[in-house]
Amino acid sequence: MLYWMEKCREEVHTVISYIRGPLVEMDEDMIVVEAGSVGYNIRVPLSLLESLPGIGEEVRIYTYLQIREDAVSLFGFLSRQDLKMFRQLLGVSGIGPKGALGILSAMRPEDLRLAIISGDTKAISRAPGIGTKTAQRVILDLKDRISPEELMPPSLSGKADGDAREKSGLGNAGKEAVDALVALGYSAMEATRAVRQVEITDGMTGDQVLKASLRHLAV
Secondary structure (H helix, E strand, O other): OHHHHHHHHHHHOOOOOEEEEEEEEEOOOEEEEEEOOEEEEEEOOHHHHOOOOOOOOEEEEEEEEEEOOOOEEEEEEOOHHHHHHHHHHHOOOOOOHHHHHHHHHHOOHHHHHHHHHHOOHHHHHOOOOOOHHHHHHHHHHHHHHOOHHHOOOHHHHOOOOHHHHHHHOOHHHHHHHHHHHHHOOOOHHHHHHHHHOOOOOOOOOHHHHHHHHHHHHHO
16 A cells, blocks of 8 residues: 555656746745646746746746645746756755755756766755765766766757767867866866857867867856
8 A cells, every 4th residue: 555655656746747827926936837727836946037937928837746745846947858957866865855956046957967077066065955975976876867968059969079078078179178177276067168168160179179268268
């Protein structure tokens, strides 16, 4: 009996794929979306609020439903990719929905992916309630689950560059530029983000990518 109760609880998380309707209310970490004459309270990361439309405008929120003995909660995101990131965090030992939402409130999902790939423990541990050991666990558990396509800008998504691109999504020249920026004092996440903004073409050297990246950092 207990097994089937737990099984049903696991499956119900995927019952509501998304909620679409006008944005009715917006608070610090909660929004209300009306759908079918029902207003849904949805907990969202702070980093999502700046991307929401205005009150009264239609929005589509991809949701995760948490059911506990004492509460039912909806967590929402603007894309399936961000919802996937949330669910991946839930798979890390010691991180529940509140902790995962805290991480995604402290940093945008794309920045979190960069931090995981680059091993930037400091960036992740800035989230409330997340210490260094937990941040290290996030990186260890999720590093191999972030695909290069999730990190590459469109200009690179259709190109292949051997094992280096497989590992970083940046190619040899990009990786050299990241290493050089880190040596200059930038965090691994800042360096990777700057290099990703460069349209790396075939034949570019690490120095050329570095100079272009520094221009982005200077903006």
